[in-house]
Amino acid sequence: MDHLYPHLLTPLKLRHRELSSRIVFGPHTVNMSHEGLPGERHFGYYRERAKGGAAMIVVEPVPAHRTGVLIRGNFLAESDEVIPHFLRITDECHKYGTTMIHQIYHVGGHGDQDNSWEPYWSPSGVPSMIDPWGSHAINEDEIEELIQAFTKAALRDQAAGFDGVEIFAAYNCLIDQFWSPITNKRTDRWGGTLENRARFAVEVLSRIRAQAGEDFIIGLTVTGAEPVPGGLTIEDKQEILRYLDGQGLMDYISCSTGSYLHDSSKIVPSFQFGMKLGVEDAAAYKRVLKNALVTAESRIKTPQNGEEVLAAGG
Numbered sequence: 001m002d003h004l005y006p007h008l009l010t011p012l013k014l015r016h017r018e019l020s021s022r023i024v025f026g027p028h029t030v031n032m033s034h035e036g037l038p039g040e041r042h043f044g045y046y047r048e049r050a051k052g053g054a055a056m057i058v059v060e061p062v063p064a065h066r067t068g069v070l071i072r073g074n075f076l077a078e079s080d081e082v083i084p085h086f087l088r089i090t091d092e093c094h095k096y097g098t099t100m101i102h103q104i105y106h107v108g109g110h111g112d113q114d115n116s117w118e119p120y121w122s123p124s125g126v127p128s129m130i131d132p133w134g135s136h137a138i139n140e141d142e143i144e145e146l147i148q149a150f151t152k153a154a155l156r157d158q159a160a161g162f163d164g165v166e167i168f169a170a171y172n173c174l175i176d177q178f179w180s181p182i183t184n185k186r187t188d189r190w191g192g193t194l195e196n197r198a199r200f201a202v203e204v205l206s207r208i209r210a211q212a213g214e215d216f217i218i219g220l221t222v223t224g225a226e227p228v229p230g231g232l233t234i235e236d237k238q239e240i241l242r243y244l245d246g247q248g249l250m251d252y253i254s255c256s257t258g259s260y261l262h263d264s265s266k267i268v269p270s271f272q273f274g275m276k277l278g279v280e281d282a283a284a285y286k287r288v289l290k291n292a293l294v295t296a297e298s299r300i301k302t303p304q305n306g307e308e309v310l311a312a313g314g
Helices: 040-051 080-094 140-159 174-179 199-212 234-246 279-286 303-311
Strands: 012-014 017-019 056-063 099-105 164-168 217-222 252-255 293-296
Touching (some): 040 056, 040 080, 080 099, 080 140, 099 217, 140 199, 174 199, 199 234, 234 279, 279 293
Parallel strands (some): 056 099, 099 164, 217 252, 252 293
Antiparallel strands (some): 012 017
């Protein structure tokens, strides 16, 4: 089969791990947790993907902080109780040579307090796209609390046997709410210039690296432009990612599609959208990145799709 998909089945080095191919099983919430803990269904779900040949699995997201929970089916935020349950999954999947990554997110202002029972925190208290009550504009102490929460979540994942984490900066959630002038109206050191708007991401990524060590993989989930007045263009996003990449803050980016701000239908795109939906944005980012690898997702549904993408410039 190697001769059918020579690019797709080529091994790839990712920090301390060698992936057996370019096939990544990406993160998606399956709502199978029981009281916030991964159980037998999660164990079987990810084991079968590892057995099936996924070179890397990115396990569905865990909230970094209690104020960032999007749905009740999420894993417990800020709890060491998840560690032995995840360790059972990572140990099993490692038997098949699969690299195991865990996505960490905070939904920022776009949440539903009926699901989290907490006020939503955002850079500037912008209205939520989901909850009519809106969000709370965070202060300096709360920003520090969130940075520490992301770092602790990554260390918790490391203790649970994950090879790395993927930090969520997509869908106009917390991290890219800091990036966007639509959702970041701050006039302090966290807003205004590119360096200030990127500061939260820099702090999160650099602290994880400092505390988790050099062998730990750090990825970053991103999306494309914000096609609304005043939103980030693809060139703006390129500049932000170039800035982060220049500091060597992430090992790879994963380019997804859609946003709670302007087009949620592309988050889980149906057949109405064409194939290889995220590839154009991924290619744009790849052109400006010197260090980080790039993965593309969103309706890359067949081995042939993947081979075509890689052959064209992967």
